[in-house]
Amino acid sequence: MNAHQERVNLIFEKIDTLGLMEKVMKLGNDKILEYIKESGLKGRGGAGFPTYLKWKLAADQKSDMKYVICNADEGEPGTFKDRKILEEQADKVFTGMAICAKVIGAPEGYVYLRGEYNYLVPLLTTKMNTFNEEMQKLGLNFTLYLRSGSGAYICGEETALIESMEGYRGEARNKPPYPVEKGYLGKPTVINNVETLVYCAMIVLNEGGKFKTFGTEISAGSKVFSVSGDADVEGIYELELGMTIQEFVDLFGDGDTKAVQVGGASGFCVPRKKFKETIIGFEGVPTGGSMMLFNSTRSMYHILMNYMEFMQEESCGQCTPCRVGCQQLVKGIQAIKHKKRPASYLDDLVKLAKTMRVASKCGLGQSVANPFISIVENFREEIIY
Amino acid sequence: MIYVTIDGTPVSVPENTTILDAAKLLGVHIPTLCHHEDLCVAGNCRVCMVEVKGSRTLQASCATPVSDGMEIYTNSRLVRTARKHVIELLLSEHRGDCLRCYRNGNCELQALANEYRIDQGIFIDLHKEDQVDISSPAIQKDDSKCIRCQRCVRACTELQSVGALCVAHKGADMRITTFWDKALAYVVCTNCGQCVTHCPTGALTERNYVEDVWDAIYDPTKHVVVQTAPAIRVSIGEEVGMEPGQRVTKKLVTALRRLGFNSVLDTDFTADLTIVEEGNELLHRLTKAIRDKEDVALPMITSCSPGWIKYIEHEFSNHLDHLSTCKSPQQMFGPLAKTYYAEKIGVDPKDMVVVSIMPCTAKKFEAARPEMMASGLRDVDYVLTTRELGLMIRQAGIDFTKLEDGDYDSILGTSTGAGAIFGATGGVMEAALRTAYELVTGREIPFENLNVKPVRGLAGVKEATLKIEGTLEKYKFLEGVELRVAIGHGLANARKIMKQLERGESPYHFIEIMACPGGCVGGGGQPIPTTDEIRMKRANAIYDEDEKMQYRKSHENPEIIAVYENFLKEPLGHKSHELLHTTYVKREKN
Numbered sequence A: 001m002n003a004h005q006e007r008v009n010l011i012f013e014k015i016d017t018l019g020l021m022e023k024v025m026k027l028g029n030d031k032i033l034e035y036i037k038e039s040g041l042k043g044r045g046g047a048g049f050p051t052y053l054k055w056k057l058a059a060d061q062k063s064d065m066k067y068v069i070c071n072a073d074e075g076e077p078g079t080f081k082d083r084k085i086l087e088e089q090a091d092k093v094f095t096g097m098a099i100c101a102k103v104i105g106a107p108e109g110y111v112y113l114r115g116e117y118n119y120l121v122p123l124l125t126t127k128m129n130t131f132n133e134e135m136q137k138l139g140l141n142f143t144l145y146l147r148s149g150s151g152a153y154i155c156g157e158e159t160a161l162i163e164s165m166e167g168y169r170g171e172a173r174n175k176p177p178y179p180v181e182k183g184y185l186g187k188p189t190v191i192n193n194v195e196t197l198v199y200c201a202m203i204v205l206n207e208g209g210k211f212k213t214f215g216t217e218i219s220a221g222s223k224v225f226s227v228s229g230d231a232d233v234e235g236i237y238e239l240e241l242g243m244t245i246q247e248f249v250d251l252f253g254d255g256d257t258k259a260v261q262v263g264g265a266s267g268f269c270v271p272r273k274k275f276k277e278t279i280i281g282f283e284g285v286p287t288g289g290s291m292m293l294f295n296s297t298r299s300m301y302h303i304l305m306n307y308m309e310f311m312q313e314e315s316c317g318q319c320t321p322c323r324v325g326c327q328q329l330v331k332g333i334q335a336i337k338h339k340k341r342p343a344s345y346l347d348d349l350v351k352l353a354k355t356m357r358v359a360s361k362c363g364l365g366q367s368v369a370n371p372f373i374s375i376v377e378n379f380r381e382e383i384i385y
Numbered sequence B: 001m002i003y004v005t006i007d008g009t010p011v012s013v014p015e016n017t018t019i020l021d022a023a024k025l026l027g028v029h030i031p032t033l034c035h036h037e038d039l040c041v042a043g044n045c046r047v048c049m050v051e052v053k054g055s056r057t058l059q060a061s062c063a064t065p066v067s068d069g070m071e072i073y074t075n076s077r078l079v080r081t082a083r084k085h086v087i088e089l090l091l092s093e094h095r096g097d098c099l100r101c102y103r104n105g106n107c108e109l110q111a112l113a114n115e116y117r118i119d120q121g122i123f124i125d126l127h128k129e130d131q132v133d134i135s136s137p138a139i140q141k142d143d144s145k146c147i148r149c150q151r152c153v154r155a156c157t158e159l160q161s162v163g164a165l166c167v168a169h170k171g172a173d174m175r176i177t178t179f180w181d182k183a184l185a186y187v188v189c190t191n192c193g194q195c196v197t198h199c200p201t202g203a204l205t206e207r208n209y210v211e212d213v214w215d216a217i218y219d220p221t222k223h224v225v226v227q228t229a230p231a232i233r234v235s236i237g238e239e240v241g242m243e244p245g246q247r248v249t250k251k252l253v254t255a256l257r258r259l260g261f262n263s264v265l266d267t268d269f270t271a272d273l274t275i276v277e278e279g280n281e282l283l284h285r286l287t288k289a290i291r292d293k294e295d296v297a298l299p300m301i302t303s304c305s306p307g308w309i310k311y312i313e314h315e316f317s318n319h320l321d322h323l324s325t326c327k328s329p330q331q332m333f334g335p336l337a338k339t340y341y342a343e344k345i346g347v348d349p350k351d352m353v354v355v356s357i358m359p360c361t362a363k364k365f366e367a368a369r370p371e372m373m374a375s376g377l378r379d380v381d382y383v384l385t386t387r388e389l390g391l392m393i394r395q396a397g398i399d400f401t402k403l404e405d406g407d408y409d410s411i412l413g414t415s416t417g418a419g420a421i422f423g424a425t426g427g428v429m430e431a432a433l434r435t436a437y438e439l440v441t442g443r444e445i446p447f448e449n450l451n452v453k454p455v456r457g458l459a460g461v462k463e464a465t466l467k468i469e470g471t472l473e474k475y476k477f478l479e480g481v482e483l484r485v486a487i488g489h490g491l492a493n494a495r496k497i498m499k500q501l502e503r504g505e506s507p508y509h510f511i512e513i514m515a516c517p518g519g520c521v522g523g524g525g526q527p528i529p530t531t532d533e534i535r536m537k538r539a540n541a542i543y544d545e546d547e548k549m550q551y552r553k554s555h556e557n558p559e560i561i562a563v564y565e566n567f568l569k570e571p572l573g574h575k576s577h578e579l580l581h582t583t584y585v586k587r588e589k590n
């Protein structure tokens, strides 16, 4: 183990969550918001929206009902960290939700759990019941509920998650209105992912400090990474943001790493020649946490096909650029490989991917261009021949 | 007010205006596909996207409200490229068999491809050969032409609250289907055809019987009778290139003769007949309920809309006794033609073919119902929509606008203004009130020029109360009674009315329900497009027609008087029951 991993331990640190909540109850909401603002925390799902701002917007809404939702629909290929967090630190997740609930004035909260993680339901239910009782005793008007997803990647997108919770097909909604204005059942809703909520709890516990001492100006703090692929030490690691890919590969690679896929199927592929200059964080390649290492025996064509087929299947299919675009990308690279289309067709596909980036309705379709363009541009030969 | 600029031109619009509507104010055309003004916003085809300064992505203009200071570009390079890509993607998934397509020439996808001059697809052809679903006698569905805009789904769910169509699967497999993927004939579909009139492409169409009708016309051994529904005469013009809302009744008659129909008759006649039967039925029920204190089903609900009938059979099958037992005008016409009329003109009913021209796709299903054989034969042989008739007229090379005037044949061809207004929502009610009030009081209904204004217009559920005063001896028990009526159009409104009835809170005596928004002027067989503006134009033309008629009350129609004298004897009599009344069946909810 190396310094980078040892320095940070916020996510899995054992804390007295009840003690924290007692403290929170005495804090003014403005104070809590100030802590979160000072920390510089951005959402850990990958999009990086400032958490403070999300809470503030929801807090400012006038409404008879508000909701907090924990997005535990972890579905990015190569990521498995939320599972571990929920297994080991569910209380901290709940605490993050309760803090948010207090700040925005939400009497109800939901954990939207990925369908494949249903084995966690008994554990989470027990913990949730205890937690609910404790909140009652503390005088916080907040009750937590558990909801099971039915296994579509798109339901990780917050508006699709809401549709799914409301009993509809998982499909992204038009934005605006954003969930903080009109979310679950049309009421202001904050949706944060598992990790973000734990960090919120830790930030309040440490009164805003500590967190910001990690990371960089733009990418404050740490985050949890799921490391897989050709890595000697696969697993889950909490690391500071702002390190370069080179530093990362030095830690986890096997010496033969030719590319790192940052952020899974919706993320970027960084080739060896860019390891040194590429920063993991919002100033470089942002990530939801999935890190896949590929060594020189891997075919980038197969890797690309794998991602594209995944996206082709997981697109909700409602909007044209994403539904048909994904199919065209899959069929297109196959056609080039089989010499049914000229190599120059790859340029047409890159243009199409760029259109998908700006024309798709939600983040899923918009992000397909990330793996596609970064792999195609860096490994053009491998794709064509 | 919100101030924005569109392509450099400033414009101020009210809050919550979409970019699309703001652009319209400036005369800037933004193409759309999944958008339809009848339906909720979808924003899924992405054809209407525009560039908004400062935004990372393009915005769907139909789904994005303007905000202050927005700088919008509708025709930038980025927009054009993306739009072209989207159109090409749609085409790549679509079986572009335009030359063999029923919607050829009236297809929004085709028009868009034309606008953007997509002449050579750069993308790989992805279309899947799908079996065309022709299980339903009314609606045909071809997935290979579907562009997944969900207009049909929204029409079926929102306008009609039926939900027969839904989106299933995801990604490349995403498609529009029915519950459990059953064929259309085996689901809750009411055959109303609102999905068809809202579909931009040839994916959903009516089952087309034009060739069968040509065959009948060309067959010298057949006597082909045609009947035209009230709403046709104000909409057929659109099919032959005229503006919406033109009254073309007399040209229509000439066109039908020119097409080769042997008798050109009028469903308006049987609309009048419906009023006489139904008016008497209402009075009969009121007598039993109010005078005899018997337990009869009130409110009574109209039964002329076959989409509505199938809906109630599925959704509220415990309340079928509220339906009037009267057949719809189309189905009253059929058996009369094959008995009374056939005899009068000396034609063997076996050699008679009855064709109806209807604004409706559900009428195709209605004609095929097993009980519709009161004449001993299939009462109505073929049902064509306004669109199909338009096609026949064009095929025959008839220059419709130049046609001389013609008059309907007699015996089943004379009608009144009351029959005509059946075509608009509230029309049956208005016609019924004109007759019922006069039957009860001996005086004309106390509305200026007979126009019962409260029942007109496009409000979802309309109500009216009519105090009955100065009754004739026979109806003394109705003296002072406030007759309460309601009108619903579009099945979503029908559901509201039925929910109220189900709760036992329905305050009405008589309810008119039409399956389609706007009534038959907005029917599922009417010209495409149909919007509220067009519905209003067609309805106004119908009221115009009514005002210009010699007779405006059904019971004054001389041919109606004659048919009772010579044939039916009396309303609700034995013969009427045999030929003009019907029964209903309970159907499953899914």
Ligand code: SF4
Pocket (backbone or CB within 6 Å): A154, A171, A172, A314, A315, A316, A317, A318, A319, A320, A322, A323, A360, A361, A362, A363, A364, A365, A366
């Ligand atoms: S981008 Fe893809 S996932 Fe998102 S709305 Fe469009 S089709 Fe659905």
Ligand code: SF4
Pocket (backbone or CB within 6 Å): B094, B095, B096, B097, B098, B099, B101, B102, B103, B104, B105, B107, B108, B109, B110, B145, B200, B201, B202, B203
């Ligand atoms: S639906 Fe339209 S585009 Fe498709 S084949 Fe028919 S006419 Fe052509």
Ligand code: SF4
Pocket (backbone or CB within 6 Å): B139, B155, B156, B160, B162, B163, B164, B165, B188, B189, B190, B191, B192, B193, B194, B195, B196
């Ligand atoms: S015909 Fe009417 S009920 Fe049937 S699917 Fe279409 S809209 Fe729905």
Ligand code: SF4
Pocket (backbone or CB within 6 Å): B145, B146, B147, B148, B149, B150, B151, B152, B153, B176, B195, B198, B199, B200, B201, B203, B204
């Ligand atoms: S059937 Fe027609 S209306 Fe329905 S989704 Fe397909 S193209 Fe759109």
